[in-house]
Amino acid sequence: MNPVNYLYLAALLFTIGATGVLIRRNVIVVFMCIELMLNACNLAFVAFSRLHGNLDGQIIAFFTMVVAAAEVVVGLAIIVSLFRSRHSASVDDASLMKL
Amino acid sequence: MTGLAAYTTSTGEAFQFWVLGTVAVIGALCTILMRKAVHSALCLAGTMIILAVFYLANGAYFLGIVQIVVYTGAIMMLFLFVVMLVGVTAADSLTETIKGQRWLAALCGFGFAILLFAGIGNASVKDFNGLAKANEGGNVEGLASLIFTKYVFAFEITGALLITATVGAMVLTHRERTERAKTQRERSEERVRGKHLPPLPAPGVYARHNAVDIAGLLPDGTPSELTVNKTLRERGQIRDVSTEALNDLRALEQRAADRLERPDPHRKGGGRNGDGDRAEETEEASK
Known part of the structure; x- marks a missing residue:
């Protein structure tokens, strides 16, 4: 098996995540799909790091994780405040900027 | 991973890849197909753990551990926390707001996958360096x-x-207090005011009957509605026996008075005294 297969797996996971963002309407699930896409990118970075034989890809994946953690904190805070004001976790209900 | 330019991985890693890769894809599909957010979160956590195993297999030992600690440990638990906060039972609505949007989205995903796969396939990577060095x-x-x-x-x-991000999360979830905080005294007064705090008096207290539908008498002789069950009170099924009790008392007094006038011929002296005592007692009770 060639490690390129990891790239195929990453592409597949990324596609599944992107499709999930398109078809789901629950904010939290959409957010989880974004996390899945970030993870797929991380897998691709790690596989590239192995293919190229240096650690730069792993560094990038590490930074991706940090940014993902920060993003999750802010995103979930936004979801909580959205739910407080609208009493719904559906992205369709948040069609107006103001209540 | 052994030489500088290897062409293939070990059989064990290939086996691991095909088994765990399948599970990871199934987990990802479950993430987007499960109706409840909690199930989605659990499936995603499983996929992330498998990705951590893949990181370890790819020589990224630090990232593998960080993946488990940060993603499955912190981020997914944060997700579950918010799911609980928003409501576990809130399932996704299945009505489509845009007609045929789901199939179009699936089609787009399919096309995107073909695009990515073709791109990777064109790269024609034959050998790889490995991370040994x-x-x-x-x-x-x-x-x-x-x-x-x-x-x-x-x-x-x-x-x-x-x-x-920390400051942002705090600002976003912070709620400004719109009114003055209540003091402890105000809160305790609020709790006590306008309510009957001690247990309700039992029926029949100070009364001459103790049936549940008979109101107990207050010390001044008036019946208290509080002593009767709420249901009976609302149905209006309270039996008021205060007049009956007064009549009984009157009859008793009458009998006592009759006895005093016509003393019992069989009992003399002591009997008379006893009758007088009882009469006095009933008089006191009627007062």
Whole structure:
């Protein structure tokens, strides 16, 4: 098996995540799909790091994780405040900027 | 991973890839297909753990551990926390707001996958270098030397980003207090005012009957409605026996008076005294 297969797996996971963002309407699930896409990118970075034989890809994946953690904190805070004001976790209900 | 330019991985790793890769894809599909957010979160957590195993297999030992600690440990638990906060039972609505949007989205995903796969397939990677040389002095040491030399600026920016995210989350979830906080005294007075705090008096207290539908008498002789069950009170099924009781009392007094006038011929002296005592007692009771 060639490690390129990891790239195929990453592409597949990324596609599944992107499709999930398109078809789901629950904010939290959409957010989880974004996390899945970030993870797929991380897998691709790690596989590239192995293919190229240096650690730069792993560094990038590490930074991706940090940014993902920060993003999750802010995103979930936004979801909580959205739910407080609208009493719904559906992205369709948040069609107006103001209540 | 052995030589500088290998062409294939070990059979064990291939087996691991095909088994765990299948599970990871199934987990990802379950994430987007499960109706409840909790199930989605659990499936995603499983996929992330499998990705951590893949990181370890790819020689990224530090990232594998960080993946488990940060993603499945912190981020997914945060997700579950918010799911609980928003409501576990809130299932996704299945009505489509845009007609045929789901199939179009699936089609787009399919096309995108073909695009990505074709791109990777065109790359025609025959050999790979492996991380044996890069991981020589230890994976963590290698990463650290890179982070603190080549990527030190990005690392410091990351610190600023984390601080900003923390402050942002606090600002977003903070709610301004619109009214003055109540003192302890005000709250305790609020709790006591306008309510009957001690247990309700039992029926029949100070009364001459103790049936549940008979109101107990207050010390001044008036019946208290509180002593009767709420249901009976609302149905209006309270039996008021105060008049009956007064009549009984009157009859008793009458009988006592009759006896005093016509003393019992069989009992003399002591009997008369006893009758007088009882009469006095009934008089006192009627008062």
